[in-house]
């Protein structure tokens with residue numbers, strides 16, 4: 001494939017927040033994930049230092065919390081103050097201790113050096129509860145909630161800038177689901193109250209690439225919003241826990257991802273909001289989380305509470321199967337890099353994305369008592385965060401090799417090579433993905449108005465497309481070449497994610 005680029009052909013400027021992450025009160029993301037006071041890695045605040053260091057290593061820019069489905073019945077006031085009375089979590093059908101609440105989340109973000117992003121309860125909650133949360137976090141000392149924060153040991157406001165109204169309230173699976181008409185009104189009234197507390201916050205609202213939902217939401221509340229929140233999980237779990245094979249995953253890396261962005265772009269354009277509202281893809285992962293028998297409780301006759309074998313074995317224990325590290329292979333790395341390339345290619349619109357989640361479940365970091373496992377997708381964030389530049393250049397591509405899907409994939413076709421070029425005014429960095437499961441692919445890069453002299457390649461790969469990392473087993477990692485003369489042609493190994501530094 002031949003690629004021609006010019007430093008004058010600029011797509012836009014990448015926002016670092018597309019390398020953000022998500023943490024929910026589900027399974028071992030919080031308790032046993034980032035927060036584990038009994039762990040030998042715990043610091044003075046109970047956070048696992050091996051985890052916080054891994055999050056710093058990928059320059060985490062923003063973390064969204066506390067949910068996800070969890071938030072739609074979460075009352076933030078139960079998670080602050082000296083006394084934390086446990087609640088029954090109706091979303092995930094477990095007990096929530098509330099030992100980790102708003103103040104602990106802010107402490108975690110300060111430790112990592114990232115922005116906190118709070119998703120509010122628009123399921124059972126209301127405009128007043130949401131705006132009270134903004135009072136608690138962002139007012140200096142006015143009113144009862146700011147005074148509560150001070151009494152809880154935080155004299156200075158937390159200054160939380162990013163707030164989302166609701167999580168997936170469009171879906172029947174969500175507690176407190178709404179229809180499009182209800183949703184527009186609730187977002188409008190919640191936004192009004194939250195902005196009256198702190199007009200400087202940036203507001204997002206739960207959305208879906210659907211015309212009716214968005215037209216209603218944007219007509220009713222568009223003038224109050226800075227972001228529209230959409231989510232995406234592609235690897236099906238309908239066939240149980242067995243992950244899709246590598247080739248099926250690759251077929252998700254084209255229109256399946258870009259289509260959702262293009263549809264939202266069209267809605268924003270239709271309402272003249274494309275310059276005002278950006279996309280926060282604030283939950284995305286190749287793989288949906290595994291939690292059978294939780295949301296669909298139609299077979300109520302055999303499901304009961306914690307005193308029942310079915311509950312323990314078929315509801316709770318099933319969640320441990322998210323922790324099988326062999327599920328997460330180079331397919332996850334190639335898909336994640338393709339997703340981020342799509343965000344970069346649409347960097348004028350997609351300016352936040354949160355990998356869902358970052359610790360445990362389907363995350364990039366797996367914790368166990370004696371350490372952590374960095375799954376293949378972790379290294380994508382490490383490469384993109386540490387080597388890509390901020391200006392995204394347009395590319396002219398010729399002879400683009402494609403892979404097509406079989407009938408079961410509706411004959412889908414995706415490009416085998418996926419590449420983004422970035423620039424900082426002096427040096428270039430390309431993110432080049434070879435999705436081919438077996439064959440090396442050659443690219444030929446030409447600069448229309450520059451003569452770079454040398455290059456260095458960071459290659460994320462493993463011995464096969466199904467390579468993975470596990471406790472005591474490291475098959476996937478990054479190798480980096482020496483600086484060599486830049487001659488334009490580069491051979492990309494099969495199933496690899498590469499950052500090519502060019503100067």
Ligand code: AHR
Pocket residue numbers: 024067068069070167168231283288289290
């Ligand atoms: O499977 C986890 C859930 O996926 C999140 O809680 C929710 O936001 C999304 O539907």
